[in-house]
Amino acid sequence: xxxxxxxxxxxxxxxxxxxxxxxxxxxxxxxxxxxxxxxxxxxxxxxxxxxxxxxxxxxxxxxxxxxxxxxxxxxxxxxxxxxxxxxxxxxxxxxxxxxxxxxxxxxxxxxxxxxxxxxxxxxxxxxxxxxxxxxxxxxxxxxxxxxxxxxxxxxxxxxxxxxxxxxxxxxxxxxxxxxxxxxxxxxxxxxxxxxxxxxxxxxxxxxxxxxxxxxxxxxxxxxxxxxxxxxxxxxxxxxxxxxxxxxxxxxxxxxxxxxxxxxxxxxxxxxxxxxxxxxxxxxxxxxxxxxxxxxxxxxxxxxxxxxxxxxxxxxxxxxxxxxxxxxxxxxxxxxxxxxxxxxxxxxxxxxxxxxxxxxxxxxxxxxxxxxxxxxxxxxxxxxxxxxxxxxxxxxxxxxxxxxxxxxxxxxxxxxxxxxxxxxxxxxxxxxxxxxxxxxxxxxxxxxxxxxxxxxxxxxxx
Amino acid sequence: xxxxxxxxxxxxxxxxxxxxxxxxxxxxxxxxxxxxxxxxxxxxxxxxxxxxxxxxxxxxxxxxxxxxxxxxxxxxxxxxxxxxxxxxxxxxxxxxxxxxxxxxxxxxxxxxxxxxxxxxxxxxxxxxxxxxxxxxxxxxxxxxxxx
Numbered sequence: 001x002x003x004x005x006x007x008x009x010x011x012x013x014x015x016x017x018x019x020x021x022x023x024x025x026x027x028x029x030x031x032x033x034x035x036x037x038x039x040x041x042x043x044x045x046x047x048x049x050x051x052x053x054x055x056x057x058x059x060x061x062x063x064x065x066x067x068x069x070x071x072x073x074x075x076x077x078x079x080x081x082x083x084x085x086x087x088x089x090x091x092x093x094x095x096x097x098x099x100x101x102x103x104x105x106x107x108x109x110x111x112x113x114x115x116x117x118x119x120x121x122x123x124x125x126x127x128x129x130x131x132x133x134x135x136x137x138x139x140x141x142x143x144x145x146x147x148x149x150x151x152x153x154x155x156x157x158x159x160x161x162x163x164x165x166x167x168x169x170x171x172x173x174x175x176x177x178x179x180x181x182x183x184x185x186x187x188x189x190x191x192x193x194x195x196x197x198x199x200x201x202x203x204x205x206x207x208x209x210x211x212x213x214x215x216x217x218x219x220x221x222x223x224x225x226x227x228x229x230x231x232x233x234x235x236x237x238x239x240x241x242x243x244x245x246x247x248x249x250x251x252x253x254x255x256x257x258x259x260x261x262x263x264x265x266x267x268x269x270x271x272x273x274x275x276x277x278x279x280x281x282x283x284x285x286x287x288x289x290x291x292x293x294x295x296x297x298x299x300x301x302x303x304x305x306x307x308x309x310x311x312x313x314x315x316x317x318x319x320x321x322x323x324x325x326x327x328x329x330x331x332x333x334x335x336x337x338x339x340x341x342x343x344x345x346x347x348x349x350x351x352x353x354x355x356x357x358x359x360x361x362x363x364x365x366x367x368x369x370x371x372x373x374x375x376x377x378x379x380x381x382x383x384x385x386x387x388x389x390x391x392x393x394x395x396x397x398x399x400x401x402x403x404x405x406x407x408x409x410x411x412x413x414x415x416x417x418x419x420x421x422x423x424x425x426x427x428x429x430x431x432x433x434x435x436x437x438x439x440x441x442x443x444x445x446x447x448x449x450x451x452x453x454x455x456x457x458x459x460x461x
Numbered sequence: 462x463x464x465x466x467x468x469x470x471x472x473x474x475x476x477x478x479x480x481x482x483x484x485x486x487x488x489x490x491x492x493x494x495x496x497x498x499x500x501x502x503x504x505x506x507x508x509x510x511x512x513x514x515x516x517x518x519x520x521x522x523x524x525x526x527x528x529x530x531x532x533x534x535x536x537x538x539x540x541x542x543x544x545x546x547x548x549x550x551x552x553x554x555x556x557x558x559x560x561x562x563x564x565x566x567x568x569x570x571x572x573x574x575x576x577x578x579x580x581x582x583x584x585x586x587x588x589x590x591x592x593x594x595x596x597x598x599x600x601x602x603x604x605x606x607x608x
Contacts, residue, residue: 010513010514011513012526013528014526014528014562014576014580015516015524015560015562015576015580016516016580017577017580018576018578018580019580019581021581022580022582022584026584026585042564043570043573043577065513065514083514084515084519087518087519087584088518
């Protein structure tokens with residue numbers, strides 16, 4: 001038997017809450033489904049849904065005009081409607097809930113270990129902005145990975161293999177590079193659109209895509225895209241809210257006509273006006289970074305190394321990683337090499353330490369250390385978190401040192417890594433693969449030795 | 462059974478034809494019965510709730526309601542309209558049955574539970590038909606006491 005859950009509630013909580021609950025239950029009964037409904041009424045919350053209920057449920061219908069805890073439903077199919085719709089359209093809602101076509105709620109991205117580390121768990125405005133930005137980034141990354149790897153693969157035929165006038169020309173390589181280019185080309189529009197979507201939900205997508213496209217073609221790049229995404233998101237949210245007073249009959253008109261038209265016109269105009277100045281800032285920043293690469297590879301390496309190892313997958317690490325990714329999109333393959341090296345180092349460092357200094361680690365830790373070889377080789381910095389979490393004050397500086405050494409060496413050797421993720425799996429695409437692995441191992445080994453020496457012997461049980 | 466329904470707050474022939482009129486008419490009914498300590502404040506609370514979303518729930522029923530300190534005892538006024546009331550809802554369905562709920566801030570769970578069970582019963586079409594078939598207040602009272 002299908003199992004449905006419901007949540008009902010209205011601001012006063014004395015009538016609609018219970019009618020909606022009853023209507024939904026009756027409708028579910030009528031089609032032979034089991035349904036439990038939580039009522040958020042003036043009496044308090046009754047029939048509270050337990051974690052087990054939620055885990056078993058096929059779908060959850062939230063018919064509520066007041067705020068209820070929605071986070072608990074992340075990853076489940078959730079229908080959200082007003083409480084009066086719950087009363088009047090209970091049968092339709094139940095049918096839709098049972099159809100299996102209800103989208104899952106929330107970001108399906110797994111809870112990263114960084115969440116457990118709680119560096120980015122700070123509430124407030126800054127966290128909000130970070131969340132919006134990361135929504136854009138997490139939607140953008142797959143485009144960059146696919147595009148970046150395809151372009152990198154085309155280089156296997158030679159760096160000019162796409163050029164029909166070159167001796168290296170190969171039609172397959174040209175095709176791959178072209179496809180990769182299209183995927184990369186969507187990078188800024190997708191980033192912008194999903195920043196706006198995070199702020200204003202679906203109404204934000206339209207002006208977000210337009211703003212992102214303008215940013216991409218006018219050269220204001222990802223800086224323009226980020227600015228455009230936030231502007232589009234907040235504008236759409238404002239528009240939707242300010243039109244909330246319109247009669248229900250205009251609901252459809254509002255979402256397919258008014259909000260898109262107004263937001264695209266306004267944001268488009270602003271983006272076009274901003275294009276010149278932002279493009280200048282963008283170019284200046286790119287030049288600054290590539291100059292830094294050439295003139296001060298050591299400083300850049302230390303900064304990148306420390307950022308990458310500081311919170312392993314958290315916001316500081318992501319800032320370095322995203323910058324590298326965006327620079328890839330602009331054709332700078334040097335920067336990413338250092339970032340990747342710095343991200344791969346912490347787990348390798350841990351793994352080496354547990355192998356070399358066996359006696360200083362418990363059996364469980366040695367097993368975790370073995371796993372870190374795999375995590376490190378596949379660019380999953382988070383593997384080092386459990387070790388760092390035990391004594392962050394001593395382990396983090398060691399990890400930062402190791403990552404810095406790897407990054408500095410990578411920049412000194414001017415290694416190019418054209419793909420934004422994949423660890424050693426993309427080794428074939430790296431221009432100096434052996435040198436790159438050497439850089440990473442150097443950083444890891446130095447760190448592993450320091451870590452092993454400073455560590456106390458565990459008290460075996 | 463607690464007396465949240467009383468014969469003196471049941472009206473089997475509402476005169477009102479619009480939402481504003483029916484709210485006034487029923488507040489007056491509650492006020493005359495001595496249920497309200499401050500009719501103006503109660504009216505304000507009723508409108509505050511209507512503004513959030515109309516309390517017309519379909520099926521020809523509206524439940525304007527408010528929980529505020531201007532209510533001295535919990536009561537549900539019941540009104541039946543013969544000609545139908547334009548409640549300003551999108552489907553333009555005439556409202557024939559109005560329950561106006563008055564609950565004080567300090568009212569205990571028992572009243573709230575009674576209201577909850579009334580609300581649950583109103584979903585049942587048989588129950589609704591019985592109510593709208595009534596001709597006078599004592600018949601309505603009789604049905605409501607079965608909740």
